[in-house]
Amino acid sequence: xxxxxxxxxxxxxxxxxxxxxxxxxxxxxxxxxxxxxxxxxxxxxxxxxxxxxxxxxxxxxxxxxxxxxxxxxxxxxxxxxxxxxxxxxxxxxxxxxxxxxxxxxxxxxxxxxxxxxxxxxxxxxxxxxxxxxxxxxxxxxxxxxxxxxxxxxxxxxxxxxxxxxxxxxxxxxxxxxxxxxxxxxxxxxxxxxxxxxxxxxxxxxxxxxxxxxxxxxxxxxxxxx
Amino acid sequence: xxxxxxxxxxxxxxxxxxxxxxxxxxxxxxxxxxxxxxxxxxxxxxxxxxxxxxxxxxxxxxxxxxxxxxxxxxxxxxxxxxxxxxxxxxxxxxxxxxxxxxxxxxxxxxxxxxxxxxxxxxxxxxxxxxxxxxxxxxxxxxxxxxxxxxxxxxxxxxxxxxxxxxxxxxxxxxxxxxxxxxxxxxxxxxxxxxxxxxxxxxxxxxxxxxxxxxxxxxxxxxxxx
Numbered sequence: 001x002x003x004x005x006x007x008x009x010x011x012x013x014x015x016x017x018x019x020x021x022x023x024x025x026x027x028x029x030x031x032x033x034x035x036x037x038x039x040x041x042x043x044x045x046x047x048x049x050x051x052x053x054x055x056x057x058x059x060x061x062x063x064x065x066x067x068x069x070x071x072x073x074x075x076x077x078x079x080x081x082x083x084x085x086x087x088x089x090x091x092x093x094x095x096x097x098x099x100x101x102x103x104x105x106x107x108x109x110x111x112x113x114x115x116x117x118x119x120x121x122x123x124x125x126x127x128x129x130x131x132x133x134x135x136x137x138x139x140x141x142x143x144x145x146x147x148x149x150x151x152x153x154x155x156x157x158x159x160x161x162x163x164x165x166x167x168x169x170x171x172x173x174x175x176x177x178x179x180x181x182x183x184x185x186x187x188x189x190x191x192x193x194x195x196x197x198x199x200x201x202x203x204x205x206x207x208x209x210x211x212x213x214x215x216x217x218x219x220x221x222x223x224x225x
Numbered sequence: 226x227x228x229x230x231x232x233x234x235x236x237x238x239x240x241x242x243x244x245x246x247x248x249x250x251x252x253x254x255x256x257x258x259x260x261x262x263x264x265x266x267x268x269x270x271x272x273x274x275x276x277x278x279x280x281x282x283x284x285x286x287x288x289x290x291x292x293x294x295x296x297x298x299x300x301x302x303x304x305x306x307x308x309x310x311x312x313x314x315x316x317x318x319x320x321x322x323x324x325x326x327x328x329x330x331x332x333x334x335x336x337x338x339x340x341x342x343x344x345x346x347x348x349x350x351x352x353x354x355x356x357x358x359x360x361x362x363x364x365x366x367x368x369x370x371x372x373x374x375x376x377x378x379x380x381x382x383x384x385x386x387x388x389x390x391x392x393x394x395x396x397x398x399x400x401x402x403x404x405x406x407x408x409x410x411x412x413x414x415x416x417x418x419x420x421x422x423x424x425x426x427x428x429x430x431x432x433x434x435x436x437x438x439x440x441x442x443x444x445x446x447x448x449x450x
Binding site for chain 1: 381384
C-alpha cells in the first residue's frame with residue numbers, strides 16, 4: 001500500500017489530529033487556532049467542528065494517543081532480568097515519545113487549567129509513569145545493575161528522573177533562546193538521557209559502571225554556552 | 226513609618242508591578258489582562274498605559290526584580306569555608322524567590338516567545354544561576370562537605386539541581402491537579418529541597434552524612450498519591 005493511498009483512506013478525524021499535532025509542535029499550541037488547523041487541511045471550519053467541538057477536544061485526543069504510546073513503551077518483560085540495554089531502550093523510547101508530542105510539556109499547566117478530564121487523566125498518567133520508573137529501578141536492583149536502596153529513596157530518585165525527562169525540552173529551548181538558529185533537533189533532545197544517566201550513576205553496581213560510563217559519553221550534549 | 230504611609234508614597238509604577246505580580250501568581254499570567262490590572266488598582270487603563278506600553282513590559286520589569294533577588298541570594302562569602310548551613314540557606318532563599326515569583330516558571334516558554342529582551346536576559350540568568358550552583362558545589366568540595374568529583378560531573382549535577390528546582394512548582398500543580406482543594410502552599414513548595422538533597426546525598430562526605438540525612442527528613446514532602 002503506498003503512502004499516498006494510506007493518506008486517502010485516513011479518516012478525517014485522524015487527519016485533524018495529525019495536522020494539529022504538527023502545527024502545535026511547530027508553532028506552540030497557544031499560537032494555533034482551529035481556523036489555522038482547518039486552513040492547513042484545506043477544510044472548512046464547519047467540517048472541523050463536525051469532528052471536534054473545539055481545540056480542547058483535539059488536545060485531549062492527542063493526549064490519549066501520547067498516553068497510549070508511553071504506556072506501551074513502559075510495558076516491562078515479566079520474567080527476564082532487566083539489563084542496562086533494557087534501561088537504554090526505555091529511555092530512548094520515552095524520549096522518542098517526548099519528541100513526537102513535544103508541544104505537550106511546553107504549555108502543560110495552561111492545558112491542564114482548560115480541561116478537567118485532561119487534568120485528572122494527566123495526574124493519573126504522571127503517577128503511573130513514576131510507578132513504572134520505580135519498578136524499572138527496583139528490577140534493575142534485583143538483577144544487580146543498581147545497588148540496594150531504601151524504598152523511599154527509590155521513589156525520590158524516580159521523581160528526579162521524571163523532572164529531568166519532562167522538563168528537558170523546555171530547558172533546551174531556554175538555553176538556546178536568543179540564538180540565530182534555535183531549532184531543537186531530536187538528537188539534541190536525546191542528550192537528556194545524559195542527565196538521567198548522571199542521576200543513576202552513583203547507584204550503578206561496580207561491575208556495570210564501565211558500561212554505563214561509555215553510554216554516558218554517547219549521549220553527552222554539545223556545549224551550549 | 227507606617228505601612229499605610231509607605232503605600233501612599235509608593236510610586237504608581239511600583240504599585241502596578243506589585244499588583245500584576247499578585248494577579249499573575251494567583252490567576253496565571255495568561256488569564257490576566259492589563260485591563261484586569263488597572264481595574265484591580267482602581268486605575269484607568271490610560272493611566273496604566275502611561276507607565277507601561279503593554280503586559281510584556283510589566284512582565285519584563287517583574288523579571289528584572291526576580292533576577293536581582295536571586296542574584297543577591299546567590300552572592301557567596303568570599304573567604305570562609307562553605308558549610309551545610311550555607312547550602313540550606315541558599316536553597317531556602319531560592320525557594321523563597323520561586324514562591325514570590327511563582328507565575329514566572331509556569332508559562333516561561335510562552336513569555337520568552339513574546340519578548341526578545343526577556344529571552345536574552347533569561348538565558349544569561351539561567352547560565353549565571355547554573356554557574357552559581359557549580360561554584361557552590363565546588364566550594365562544598367573544597368571544604369570537605371562533598372567528595373571530589375570531575376568538573377563535567379559537577380556541571381551535569383548542577384543542571385539536574387536546576388531542573389528539579391525550576392520545575393518543582395509545576396510538578397506539584399500537576400500532582401495535585403483534580404483534587405478538590407489543590408492550592409499549593411509555600412511549605413509544599415519547599416519540599417522541593419528534599420529532591421535536591423536526594424540529588425546531592427551520594428556525594429556528601431561520610432562525616433557530614435548524618436547531618437544531611439536529618440535535614441532531608443525536615444523537608445520530606447507529604448505523600449500526594
